[in-house]
Amino acid sequence: MKKEIYGNSATIFLQGRIDITNSEELRDELNELAENGIKRIFIDMSKLDYIDSSGLGRILYFFMNYKKKGGSMELHNVRNENVKKVIEIVKLDKIIPVREYDVE
Numbered sequence: 714m715k716k717e718i719y720g721n722s723a724t725i726f727l728q729g730r731i732d733i734t735n736s737e738e739l740r741d742e743l744n745e746l747a748e749n750g751i752k753r754i755f756i757d758m759s760k761l762d763y764i765d766s767s768g769l770g771r772i773l774y775f776f777m778n779y780k781k782k783g784g785s786m787e788l789h790n791v792r793n794e795n796v797k798k799v800i801e802i803v804k805l806d807k808i809i810p811v812r813e814y815d816v817e
Contacts (some may be wrong), residue, residue, distance in 0.1 A: 714742060722753040724789075728760040731768035740771045743779075752784050759790035769803060776809055787812055 715726040723746050731739055746754055756772065758764075776786050787810045791797045800806050 714738060716742060716746070718746075718751065721751055722755070723751045724755040724757050726757045726760065727764075730763040731761065732763065732765040733767045736765075736767040736771045739768060740775065743771070743775045747775075747779055747782070747784060754779070754784065754786045755789050756786065757789045758796060759792050761791075761796055762793055764796055764799060766803075769799065769805060773805060773808065790814055 714728070717724045717726075725739075725742055725746075727739070743754065772788075779786060788800070788805075789812050791800060791811060791813070800811065
């Protein structure tokens with residue numbers, strides 16, 4: 714999991730699989746950014762192949778608390794059709810903005 718910080722914004726780049734075995738790492742990364750004063754978080758999913766309910770739950774739970782504290786978050790570049798389908802089925806795209814950008 715790679716992250717880039719610029720000012721009070723940050724992007725976390727997810728790769729491979731996010732599931733019960735590593736979703737706590739995602740939670741910890743998100744919490745660390747929030748604790749360090751980051752106000753906007755972007756989660757880039759362009760290289761994400763799979764996410765299970767524990768990963769989606771970590772994102773949603775963090776987002777709900779982060780939003781109450783004035784933070785904002787977006788999901789970017791959901792390229793994998795299965796990941797996109799899961800996000801749509803649980804209607805996460807109706808709660809957290811999803812944006813597509815060209816990535817190289």
